[in-house]
Amino acid sequence: AQTVTQSQPEMSVQEAETVTLSCTYDTSENNYYLFWYKQPPSRQMILVIRQEAYKQQNATENRFSVNFQKAAKSFSLKISDSQLGDTAMYFCAYPPSYNTDKLIFGTGTRLQVFP
Amino acid sequence: DGGITQSPKYLFRKEGQNVTLSCEQNLNHDAMYWYRQDPGQGLRLIYYSQIVNDFQKGDIAEGYSVSREKKESFPLTVTSAQKNPTAFYLCASTQGGVNEKLFFGSGTQLSVL
Numbered sequence: 001a002q003t004v005t006q007s008q009p010e011m012s013v014q015e016a017e018t019v020t021l022s023c024t025y026d027t028s029e030n031n032y033y034l035f036w037y038k039q040p041p042s043r044q045m046i047l048v049i050r051q052e053a054y055k056q057q058n059a060t061e062n063r064f065s066v067n068f069q070k071a072a073k074s075f076s077l078k079i080s081d082s083q084l085g086d087t088a089m090y091f092c093a094y095p096p097s098y099n100t101d102k103l104i105f106g107t108g109t110r111l112q113v114f115p
Numbered sequence: 116d117g118g119i120t121q122s123p124k125y126l127f128r129k130e131g132q133n134v135t136l137s138c139e140q141n142l143n144h145d146a147m148y149w150y151r152q153d154p155g156q157g158l159r160l161i162y163y164s165q166i167v168n169d170f171q172k173g174d175i176a177e178g179y180s181v182s183r184e185k186k187e188s189f190p191l192t193v194t195s196a197q198k199n200p201t202a203f204y205l206c207a208s209t210q211g212g213v214n215e216k217l218f219f220g221s222g223t224q225l226s227v228l
Contacts, residue, residue, distance in 0.1 A: 004157075009155075042221065043203065043221065043222050044219055044220070044221045044222065045205060045207070045219040046219070047216045047217065091157060093157075093158075101146070101163055101165065101171070101213060102148075102160045102163065102174070102213060103158075103160070103213050104157075105157030105159075106157050107156055108157060
């Protein structure tokens, strides 16, 4: 079965510091996409970043970047210069096959940013 | 502003009752999804629809039903057959399928009285 694992249920970081959230997944596909979604206290999910597996370059979006290790099937999210507004649940997700219409989500990592 | 509107924000269901959760989008997206979120778990797919008048079961469709009579609307009915309906329900939409960005509503918290 194809799965996605987030091994850190909770993490905390001080404001302005850097934190890395881990995610591993299992797929037999060669071309696929990987996603990090954020769910703030408002509970509305927001896309943070997307990575295309066939691209060597790691995706970046402002303070958010990924460390994508295709062979290891690892897709971690790095948040630089953490801000109080980054406090949220973070979910890793991917489509289990190329022609699928659904995403598999991890169980999430709760990130708390402290002043 | 374009987006997805879910209503109500909170909903209470009595034993044996069917309840309907509303999801409306004005993004002109073809695909719409319903996810269920339980504490400590990721999102699980209930139903999805790629086009009007067509929809498919997701991983946990039992006890739920949907309709897609209009492009902008994708209501979810939680039937009395769903024995454990207490959860947070999220509606999402996208134009290009799940390899593209999903836009989410703000969710409905359903509880059993």
